[in-house]
Amino acid sequence: MAATNGRFDHQQLKIRLIAVGQRQPAWLNDAYLRFAKRLPKRDAITLIEVPAQNRKTGSVDKILELEADKILAQLDRDDWLVVLDEHGDNWNTLELSERLSFWAELGRNVVMLIGGADGLHSRCLDRANETFALSRGTYPHGLVRVMLAEQLYRAWSVVNGHPYHRA
Numbered sequence: 001m002a003a004t005n006g007r008f009d010h011q012q013l014k015i016r017l018i019a020v021g022q023r024q025p026a027w028l029n030d031a032y033l034r035f036a037k038r039l040p041k042r043d044a045i046t047l048i049e050v051p052a053q054n055r056k057t058g059s060v061d062k063i064l065e066l067e068a069d070k071i072l073a074q075l076d077r078d079d080w081l082v083v084l085d086e087h088g089d090n091w092n093t094l095e096l097s098e099r100l101s102f103w104a105e106l107g108r109n110v111v112m113l114i115g116g117a118d119g120l121h122s123r124c125l126d127r128a129n130e131t132f133a134l135s136r137g138t139y140p141h142g143l144v145r146v147m148l149a150e151q152l153y154r155a156w157s158v159v160n161g162h163p164y165h166r167a
Helices: 026-036 060-073 093-106 122-127 141-159
Strands: 015-020 045-050 080-089 110-114 130-132
Touching: 015 060, 015 141, 026 045, 026 141, 045 060, 045 141, 060 122, 080 093, 080 122, 093 141, 110 141
Parallel strands: 015 045, 015 110, 080 110, 080 130
Antiparallel strands: none
């Protein structure tokens, strides 16, 4: 998706968003889809929900380990993994649009990962190619999906000269 006159060329960027947790309230699902569907199909976001482990499973460490097994099973060896983490890089919209162009030029599948209520196991963080802090604040994980989809759409609009983002 190299930029040509401010627009992506014929290459496509498909992002898989892996999120721990299911059964989000309808309003969150609707808001997520509102932004995810704005992207053209060639530059789509696909949501993969990984069930959160039941707290009865055991300790937080055990829960994170079991969730990591499910998350890592979704990844291919060559996937470029971007983990959302409060300690990650805090990109503004223009920096995120630059990341989109970079990811497209990689020629690899891009996967973005949102952990569950207890965060992520160190194996997921160790596997990450990049970490991104959507915010330094703490938000419900379902709302993070919405915020991320909106930011990805906004960054896409910058690269493509779409009027959604007005600097």
